[in-house]
Amino acid sequence: MTRTTLFIRILAFAAIVAVIAGLFWLQNPAFLSTGNIRALMRHMSVNGVAALGLTFVIVVRHFDLSFPGVASLGAMTMGWLIAIGQPLSLAIGGGLAVGLLIGIFNGIAIARFKLPDIVTTIATGGLAIGFSYFYSNGTSISRNFFMSGLLDINDGRFLGLDRPFAILLGAALVGLLILNASRFGRAFYATGENRTAAWYSGVPVSAIVIAAFALCGLCACLSIVLLVASSGAANVSAGTQLLMPAFAAVYLGAALFGRPSVLATLAGTMLMSLMLNGFTLLAIPYYYSDAIVSTVLILAITCFDPRISGALRRLLPTRKETPA
């Protein structure tokens, strides 16, 4: 992508954000209040971190449907470790390790043993949810949470930013460095574009696919740490709400910027959070939000489809589709 087209796309994105924000602000001026923007950013952090991990999997042209289940298991593992009195760092480390390990397992099954990605990850996700019941027979865990310092992750500030948002930015920076500035990023994109050509070019395609799934699992569990910190309890269904927003964010971003990337995913997450937050503020019942996210997801995958985006580009000089 040349600089000019990137610039045009960023402008288009800013315009869409302005239009959506403006519409909500007209309905309810509280939309642009400091308090609401901070709430929005915190909401964005949870979904954004999960979507970042998923971005890697989408770049190598695979699917991971296990990360919501994996995130639940990560949440329960971390909650249990805190409840039995382990230090917070160990508890978080345990939760993240769960995500990493299941991600690597997914990757090996799919890259080395050529199992179908969708079915495999549905199964591992189900397995993870099953295991998450072991800690407490399915009841939510919140013992010692207050004492452990976990809640500070949600409430604390870092460089003037809410800590969850700072964590999202940190994760995005690392993701940006890996995917868009390092040799490994090239390998991820090459693997996704044309696996045979990548292999013939000396790219270790299996290792790259495994790494993508590992990063996805890791990010899912990092995002669940943020979610548990904000809700104050770990429960077995914690992760289920991650699935659709993450997919919608990655595909919406890819539709806006022409390909999946870290910046595209951040932009997609921001649009999703803007809309969900706005609808909440307008007191639209929460059960509509799933329908809204799904609609956006379908619009996004439609626009990401090269035939349709090509046709749109011919119709419109700069793209201006306003979602939902």
Next chain:
Amino acid sequence: MSLLEMRGIEKRFGDVRALADVDFELEAGEIHALLGVNGAGKSTLIKILSGVYSKDRGSIRIAGDEIALGAPRAAIEAGIAVVQQHPELVGDLTGAENIFLGQEHARAGLFSPVNARDIRSRAARLLDRFPIDIDLDRRVEDMPAVDREIVAILHALRLDSARILILDEPTSTLTEREKESLFGMMRTLRAQGLAIIYITHHLDEVFEIADRFTVFRGGRRVAMHGVAEARQAAISIPNLMLDSVAGEVFPPRPTHAAGDIVFEARGLTRQGDFQDVSFAARRGEILGIFGLVGSGLDELSKALFGALRPDSGSLHLHGQQVAFRSPAQALKAGVFLVPGDRRTEGLSMQENVIFNTTLANLGRASLGGFLRFGRNRRDAAALAARVDLQPRKLDRPLRGYSGGNQQKVVIAKGLYREADVYIFVEPTVGVDIGARAKIYALMRELSEKAAVIVMSSDCNEVFGIADRTVALYKGAPIGVPSRDTTRDHLLHAGIMGEAV
């Protein structure tokens, strides 16, 4: 009056004249072989006959009546039946069901039942017309390759109106014994008065089965002979197939002697693909291997590059024995493959020139793991200039380039790798003449510092660019690489398997 008469057929694709003023005639009850190298015009003629392409000029008469083809349906109605090179059959259905696929219903309507008995009786009627020994109640999946070919032929002949049968390289996947039974069937069909057009690359088959043959070269018909007459007059078909002028696209050969042996294969064998291949590639010269599609050439190139494992034999690089388990290892050791299918094996078509140029050497493109953007752009620009990329737009995705320029990017990728051995497979397929000359010049330039191996199904190309040549026939090298092989000998060896 001939059954089929084509007069003055012309077909253009843009600036390229695929067929120029071509005449062709076919009699009822003959097997007529169509010969020519890739791109000579055989396929275009067949596609016009089967209604896939429409002719730009000329007339086609069947049994004296002028007909306008131009749609597959029209060809079928005119009695022309085509069997593609790799016929699509449904493995799960029986032979009879495959033959009448899409016509299972005796009556029209969504709910009219599929009548198994009806299909079987229609199949039996077809076998009455063409007495062939085949069990059509077997599932196609369980049939040997030749029976599948026969099912495809019967499928093409399922209509009573079929008078002309076109077979496009039907023997390419058959064993020697299966070939005999296919030929038996063809003789049966001929005896029923069917006219058969038979495309093949294997000249020995022509003398075995055909009555007459027509040779195409560069979009023109250059000869038409009876097989008996050709045998008597000792007409050389290979000579007819090749251009008399090799053209000036090839760079002059160097006068200095070749250098040290860089890359050596000893008795390399992979069951079913190639057997006992030995050669030594030297710095300062180009080694050429000629082989038809299916000769094992592609598999051999992949075995040299670690993409396929040989069963036995050894590879030696700078005198050291090597065994590559992946392309990554081959690249690391200094072997680069310009693969035969650049779209699926060579390039990321959605990515730009810089991405593709640097992909095979990401270590050089980065420092401490991070890409050196400025330097990579400069390197890619220098390489694009060296391979004469047109247009030189480094940010343009590869799909926006012509075939020849895409191939130049693959070569730039190889140059960026700075390998000791370069293997080119079908380097100029889909490449226009201007880009071809540049690609040949680059190969010659590369050979000054590295060993270059060219593998191609284009005999002219191998002969024109390489210093030493050898042919691969059905997986076996015919003779040893030599400077003294003439073009005719090379062609003979490659398409008939005979050392002259």
